[in-house]
Amino acid sequence: MVLLNIGINKMRDAIGAIINESTLGSIGTEVLVSDTGIGSAIAGTTKTITVTPFNNGLKFEYTTDAGDGDGNIAREFIIDESGDNIALFRAVFPEIDIDSTTQIEINSQLLLIQEL
DSSP, X not given: OOOOHHHHHHHHHHHHHHEEEEEEESOOXXXXXXXXXXXXXXXXXXXXXXXXXXXXXXXXXXXXXXXXXXXXXXXXXXXXXXXXXXXXXXXXXXXXXXXXXXXXXXXXXEEOOOXX
16 A cells, blocks of 8 residues: 555644644753653743645744843754644754854754655
């Protein structure tokens, strides 16, 4: 059985409909598929994200305002379901020192693929 493009795009739309926000974190431990949340959320960095569908995928755009999370070190990022703080996607990256002028912008994509 083959999942058709229309089926993939229906799953894409269902995922995109429940995603609303993202948060930066300071722990940055290795990402495991069994993760359920962020290691240690940085206050002031939970933001509504822009979710844009494209064929077989979603694009995510996250931006903080200058100074959000001032005095912290960001090492991780999650995308979560609206209002429940359960991470659906998590990424770690080299540390970013946040000060009063730091603005962080993260652009990411989810591509749903099929193998024939």
